[in-house]
Amino acid sequence: MNLKPELLVYELSSPGRIAVSLPECDVPAAPIPASLARSDLPLPELDELTVVRHFTRLSQKNYSIDTHFYPLGSCTMKYNPKVNEQTASLSGWRNSHPLADEEFAQGSVELIHRLQEALREIGGFEAASLQPAAGAHGELAGVFMIRAWHQSRGDTKRRKMLIPDSAHGTNPASCTMAGLTAVTIPSDAEGGVDLAALRAALDDTVAGIMITNPNTLGLFDPNIEEIARLVHEAGGLVYGDGANMNALTGVFKPGEAGIDVMHFNLHKTFSTPHGGGGPGAGMVGAGSRLKDFLPGPLAVLEGGKYRMSMPSKSIGRMKSFYGNFGVLVRAYTYVRMLGARGLRRLAENAVLNANYLKVLVEGTYPVKYPRRCMHEFVAMGDIAEGVHTLDVAKRLIDYGFHPPTIYFPLIVSEALMIEPTETEDKDTLDEFAEVLLKIAEEAKSHPDLLHAAPTTTPIGRLDEVGAARNPVLCYRG
Amino acid sequence: MPFVANSDADRAAMLARIGVGSVEELFGDIPEARRFPKLDLGEPLSELEVSREIETLAAKNLGASTCAWFLGAGAYNHFIPAVVPALASRGEFLTAYTPYQPEVSQGTLQAIFEYQSMAAGLLGMEVVNASHYDGATALAEAVLMAYNNGGGRHRILLSADLHPEYKEVIRTYFAAFDTKIEEYSGAPAQAKLDDTTCCLVAAYPDFTGEIHDLKAAADAAHAAGALFIVHADPIMCAILKSPGELGADIVTAEGQSLGNAMNFGGPFLGMMGVTAKLVRKLPGRIAGEARDHEGRRGFVLTLTAREQHIRREKAVSNICSNQGLVMLQTCIYLAAMGKTGLRTVAELCWNKAHYAASRIAALPGFKVETGNFFKEFTVRTPVPAGPLAEKLSRRGVVPGLPLSRYYPSRDRELLVCVTEMNTKAQIDLLVESLKEAAK
Numbered sequence: 001m002n003l004k005p006e007l008l009v010y011e012l013s014s015p016g017r018i019a020v021s022l023p024e025c026d027v028p029a030a031p032i033p034a035s036l037a038r039s040d041l042p043l044p045e046l047d048e049l050t051v052v053r054h055f056t057r058l059s060q061k062n063y064s065i066d067t068h069f070y071p072l073g074s075c076t077m078k079y080n081p082k083v084n085e086q087t088a089s090l091s092g093w094r095n096s097h098p099l100a101d102e103e104f105a106q107g108s109v110e111l112i113h114r115l116q117e118a119l120r121e122i123g124g125f126e127a128a129s130l131q132p133a134a135g136a137h138g139e140l141a142g143v144f145m146i147r148a149w150h151q152s153r154g155d156t157k158r159r160k161m162l163i164p165d166s167a168h169g170t171n172p173a174s175c176t177m178a179g180l181t182a183v184t185i186p187s188d189a190e191g192g193v194d195l196a197a198l199r200a201a202l203d204d205t206v207a208g209i210m211i212t213n214p215n216t217l218g219l220f221d222p223n224i225e226e227i228a229r230l231v232h233e234a235g236g237l238v239y240g241d242g243a244n245m246n247a248l249t250g251v252f253k254p255g256e257a258g259i260d261v262m263h264f265n266l267h268k269t270f271s272t273p274h275g276g277g278g279p280g281a282g283m284v285g286a287g288s289r290l291k292d293f294l295p296g297p298l299a300v301l302e303g304g305k306y307r308m309s310m311p312s313k314s315i316g317r318m319k320s321f322y323g324n325f326g327v328l329v330r331a332y333t334y335v336r337m338l339g340a341r342g343l344r345r346l347a348e349n350a351v352l353n354a355n356y357l358k359v360l361v362e363g364t365y366p367v368k369y370p371r372r373c374m375h376e377f378v379a380m381g382d383i384a385e386g387v388h389t390l391d392v393a394k395r396l397i398d399y400g401f402h403p404p405t406i407y408f409p410l411i412v413s414e415a416l417m418i419e420p421t422e423t424e425d426k427d428t429l430d431e432f433a434e435v436l437l438k439i440a441e442e443a444k445s446h447p448d449l450l451h452a453a454p455t456t457t458p459i460g461r462l463d464e465v466g467a468a469r470n471p472v473l474c475y476r477g
Numbered sequence: 478m479p480f481v482a483n484s485d486a487d488r489a490a491m492l493a494r495i496g497v498g499s500v501e502e503l504f505g506d507i508p509e510a511r512r513f514p515k516l517d518l519g520e521p522l523s524e525l526e527v528s529r530e531i532e533t534l535a536a537k538n539l540g541a542s543t544c545a546w547f548l549g550a551g552a553y554n555h556f557i558p559a560v561v562p563a564l565a566s567r568g569e570f571l572t573a574y575t576p577y578q579p580e581v582s583q584g585t586l587q588a589i590f591e592y593q594s595m596a597a598g599l600l601g602m603e604v605v606n607a608s609h610y611d612g613a614t615a616l617a618e619a620v621l622m623a624y625n626n627g628g629g630r631h632r633i634l635l636s637a638d639l640h641p642e643y644k645e646v647i648r649t650y651f652a653a654f655d656t657k658i659e660e661y662s663g664a665p666a667q668a669k670l671d672d673t674t675c676c677l678v679a680a681y682p683d684f685t686g687e688i689h690d691l692k693a694a695a696d697a698a699h700a701a702g703a704l705f706i707v708h709a710d711p712i713m714c715a716i717l718k719s720p721g722e723l724g725a726d727i728v729t730a731e732g733q734s735l736g737n738a739m740n741f742g743g744p745f746l747g748m749m750g751v752t753a754k755l756v757r758k759l760p761g762r763i764a765g766e767a768r769d770h771e772g773r774r775g776f777v778l779t780l781t782a783r784e785q786h787i788r789r790e791k792a793v794s795n796i797c798s799n800q801g802l803v804m805l806q807t808c809i810y811l812a813a814m815g816k817t818g819l820r821t822v823a824e825l826c827w828n829k830a831h832y833a834a835s836r837i838a839a840l841p842g843f844k845v846e847t848g849n850f851f852k853e854f855t856v857r858t859p860v861p862a863g864p865l866a867e868k869l870s871r872r873g874v875v876p877g878l879p880l881s882r883y884y885p886s887r888d889r890e891l892l893v894c895v896t897e898m899n900t901k902a903q904i905d906l907l908v909e910s911l912k913e914a915a916k
Contacts, residue, residue, distance in 0.1 A: 020813050030832070037716065042598035044815055051812050063581035064569045068581075075574055080571065086528065096739060134796075169797075252507050252511055275803075277799045278804075321743060339522065374506075425482035473593060
């Protein structure tokens with residue numbers, strides 16, 4: 001890690017420097033009317049080598065999958081194959097314009113079609129759309145679809161969406177954006193949906209349920225088909241949050257178990273890079289009830305030609321053009337390299353790695369629901385007097401590990417949500433477990449080491465409260 | 478099997494430690510009848526095979542690099558300096574997560590802060606967030622912000638000359654709300670504002686390329702108590718007055734043109750900026766400056782009480798990701814271009830577009846319909862524009878967007894885009910080809 005402070009681009013700037021070489025103007029200059037013209041442009045002035053060093057040094061201040069084990073629960077920080085980057089950067093894609101005549105974009109539309117069909121098959125759906133730009137965007141599309149389905153049947157009083165208390169925050173937030181009210185359903189003693197509470201909540205004002213399975217506790221709800229049956233019986237629909245699909249590829253097809261609409265995060269299960277926050281891509285798959293409501297356009301094959309087409313009752317466009325195409329090329333590369341066998345092997349290893357790591361650490365870091373887990377598990381980090389999950393997380397950094405997700409899901413106090421992912425090897429898991437156990441000893445013998453952590457990073461713990469109270473959100477000179 | 482590290486021996490040792498006989502036993506919670514279904518996907522391919530397959534597919538496209546390319550309409554062919562992809566593709570940026578652990582994410586966080594700062598300067602706004610999915614969703618969320626903070630005002634005034642796909646996205650986002658979305662034609666200052674209007678939305682320039690008077694529109698919107706939202710071309714803002722200077726309360730922009738390839742429409746970059754007084758209503762991630770216990774400067778994601786992972790159903794938006802890598806490319810692009818480079822790019826666009834327009838206007842039967850424009854303008858064609866464009870495309874000149882693609886009745890209008898990528902020779906070829914084809 002690069003520990004040296006790095007100046008901001010403005011602080012590196014010096015008048016008259018330039019990092020690019022641009023062609024001379026080969027046409028007569030046209031005057032810009034003074035009434036329209038801008039007087040000053042407050043951008044820095046840097047030379048090319050300074051730009052290169054600056055961003056290279058910044059990159060060295062990050063932990064990343066390429067450099068560190070990154071067991072961030074629910075985020076699936078697995079290896080992002082280098083071949084994906086190569087196939088996605090072909091000139092034929094980079095220079096492909098979304099409004100080019102379809103005849104001149106057959107390669108792009110065909111790739112969308114192939115991936116669309118592959119993901120549809122993996123999920124067990126009747127149709128799929130690759131329009132949404134991220135998981136939360138796919139969720140929003142799914143909730144719009146459920147709402148539109150009820151509206152199309154004249155059933156306008158269904159304004160409630162049931163959401164288990166273990167759900168990601170995006171689920172209730174998506175409901176609000178779709179004009180629905182989120183109603184929380186508690187978990188039962190096994191960490192699944194409390195069926196009695198579900199039955200009690202179901203009535204003719206319920207639009208549906210949003211269910212994540214395996215859920216954020218890393219547990220597969222064995223009652224999934226019963227839950228879907230109950231919701232359907234009450235006139236509602238079932239949304240599946242596919243954030244954890246890497247536990248299920250080749251193992252279980254949600255579309256065959258009563259899920260009406262579901263998103264997959266291509267940047268999780270399908271190995272596209274997280275990029276420090278995005279871009280993602282969020283396919284939505286749908287069964288018979290909702291397939292005509294998918295956001296469009298979708299790729300179709302007709303008479304040997306590929307074209308984009310809007311489903312008959314589509315909720316419309318979720319973004320301009322056709323989804324995050326560059327991300328789709330990466331996901332397609334991955335699906336083709338794995339094939340059916342590889343996709344099942346992926347899920348097996350995701351679940352094997354998580355269960356193995358759980359067995360190694362659960363004696364020291366208690367797991368609230370001590371069942372067999374799927375691709376991740378949630379332990380608790382308050383392992384000694386005065387020591388919290390945050391301290392354990394920060395101490396892990398000093399040992400060269402990215403911390404797990406902390407304080408989520410909200411239904412486990414002091415949560416440490418650990419997802420080793422399918423691409424890690426046994427040695428890394430052994431080493432990580434050893435460090436976790438060592439930190440637990442330090443928590444008792446030298447808790448100050450945990451409280452002071454991290455000490456091996458460019459900066460220590462930051463005053464986040466102060467930052468929010470007096471926000472400095474851009475360079476002020 | 479690719480990308481899975483454990484050997485069979487590792488797996489056996491791990492299963493023994495867990496205390497199960499086979500990996501299948503770990504899936505006991507899956508309903509038995511549904512467990513391990515057949516996937517109709519074919520056999521795994523090697524890296525060599527998949528690379529060849531995808532190269533073959535990509536080669537079926539006709540791209541901007543092999544033609545005289547004058548098609549824009551929301552996705553733009555601009556120059557990308559080599560430093561941009563070279564630096565942004567570093568694994569430490571590419572394979573990092575959202576910077577929730579600031580001590581090990583200062584690279585990403587400082588880059589966000591630098592992007593926010595440079596984008597704010599370019600757009601003339603006080604605060605810019607860490608980005609949205611694309612220009613269309615950024616604009617839809619801007620309108621949502623205006624509606625949610627409009628104290629019950631339910632009228633939304635959109636320019637009829639907003640990008641047609643942006644209008645569709647706004648309508649998708651607003652399907653569930655009891656709002657009145659109306660379209661006005663022509664100058665935004667002429668839109669019929671009233672005390673039920675939450676926002677006036679203008680494009681700078683609009684879809685036809687026209688640059689309208691925004692100052693008068695801002696004054697009119699503010700006099701009516703509405704917010705003024707501007708969707709801007711960010712490269713144009715390097716030489717023309719920024720939307721902030723002209724009185725916008727919220728600015729959105731499509732940042733694809735700032736260092737990102739067209740990629741068949743994505744991933745793109747939704748830029749969004751606001752005035753300081755709207756900052757706590759702003760959706761999306763924001764990085765801010767912070768200090769550690771030794772007083773050292775660092776950066777964190779801040780004002781998170783707006784966001785879904787903290788506020789759940791009370792969050793200002795459901796957005797969870799940002800376009801991290803695309804934002805980073807734009808950050809590097811803006812740093813590399815800098816004050817002089819970006820102005821030069823904008824001036825090249827301006828000069829070349831005006832040269833092309835003056836030559837096309839001189840052709841018999843052709844008319845340039847746009848008055849004030851930057852790099853894109855609408856041409857009335859003497860013959861239907863759709864077939865004309867198709868004919869020219871086959872000869873390697875993609876002349877622009879026939880407006881009939883979105884508006885079937887506007888079959889003699891062509892939206893032509895000229896950037897720094899077009900040489901004088903290409904422009905002359907376009908002019909000759911138009912003349913020839915219209916005979």
